[in-house]
Amino acid sequence: MSPTVESKVRSVRARIEAALTQSGRPKGAVALIGVAKGHPAEVIRAAAAAGVADIGESYVSEGVAKHDALAGERLRWHFVGPLQSNKTRAVAERFDWVHSVDRERIGRRLAAQRPDHADPLDVCVQVNIDGEATKSGVTPEAAPDLVAALGRLPALRVRGLMAIPAPRASHDAQREPFRRLATLLGALREHFGELPLDTLSMGMSDDLEAAIAEGATMVRIGTALFGPRETRPREETP
Numbered sequence: 474m475s476p477t478v479e480s481k482v483r484s485v486r487a488r489i490e491a492a493l494t495q496s497g498r499p500k501g502a503v504a505l506i507g508v509a510k511g512h513p514a515e516v517i518r519a520a521a522a523a524g525v526a527d528i529g530e531s532y533v534s535e536g537v538a539k540h541d542a543l544a545g546e547r548l549r550w551h552f553v554g555p556l557q558s559n560k561t562r563a564v565a566e567r568f569d570w571v572h573s574v575d576r577e578r579i580g581r582r583l584a585a586q587r588p589d590h591a592d593p594l595d596v597c598v599q600v601n602i603d604g605e606a607t608k609s610g611v612t613p614e615a616a617p618d619l620v621a622a623l624g625r626l627p628a629l630r631v632r633g634l635m636a637i638p639a640p641r642a643s644h645d646a647q648r649e650p651f652r653r654l655a656t657l658l659g660a661l662r663e664h665f666g667e668l669p670l671d672t673l674s675m676g677m678s679d680d681l682e683a684a685i686a687e688g689a690t691m692v693r694i695g696t697a698l699f700g701p702r703e704t705r706p707r708e709e710t711p
């Protein structure tokens with residue numbers, strides 16, 4: 474087991490538990506997803522040995538290669554990056570979660586390509602919570618229609634919302650976009666009582682405390698677990 478990864482896992486878990494305690498939330502209320510983009514399969518093996526069973530990837534070909542190299546490990550695979558429609562099949566066949574569904578077409582393809590023997594694919598709708606031109610995601614106003622459309626696809630389970638807010642200068646300021654995402658999920662839960670909307674995928678290395686204070690149920694952590702990304706991920710052609 475890699476001592477570096479192991480000690481980083483311990484310190485990230487300590488940050489998560491401290492943030493939960495601070496907000497009066499129960500221990501274990503947040504799942505840790507180790508986002509391994511830019512790191513080799515061996516690093517994932519070390520994380521798995523340290524108890525991280527949920528692995529996130531942002532690029533399809535990189536994620537597929539590592540998934541297939543680690544077929545013997547008991548891991549749950551989360552796709553968290555932008556997804557082009559011609560790359561959905563590889564994801565539908567291998568991943569357990571997709572956090573970044575931002576249009577109905579992608580959801581339809583994932584549903585059609587999900588193997589019959591597999592459990593439904595758990596998905597979140599990505600919301601562009603700060604309206605940034607450089608980020609993917611639907612507007613908050615468009616989220617209900619997309620949730621409704623995905624909710625009609627039996628091969629998918631719509632679990633909640635994901636967002637990557639712009640960085641703020643302080644913890645308190647950083648909580649504001651996370652609070653808006655949590656409020657939006659609350660409204661969707663009221664409106665779509667039949668859907669299993671229990672997931673707020675929000676919080677990364679630099680802002681996990683603010684996200685947990687606002688109700689995150691999954692944090693997606695790369696740098697704080699694995700260090701700076703060694704290989705710059707290739708831009709994938711659509």
Ligand SMILES: *Cc1c(COP(=O)(O)O)cnc(C)c1O
Pocket residue numbers: 508510531553554637677678679693694695696697
């Ligand atoms: C890379 C990435 C992360 C992890 O970011 P860090 O700041 O390194 O923790 C989380 N979510 C998504 C969607 C990412 O692409």
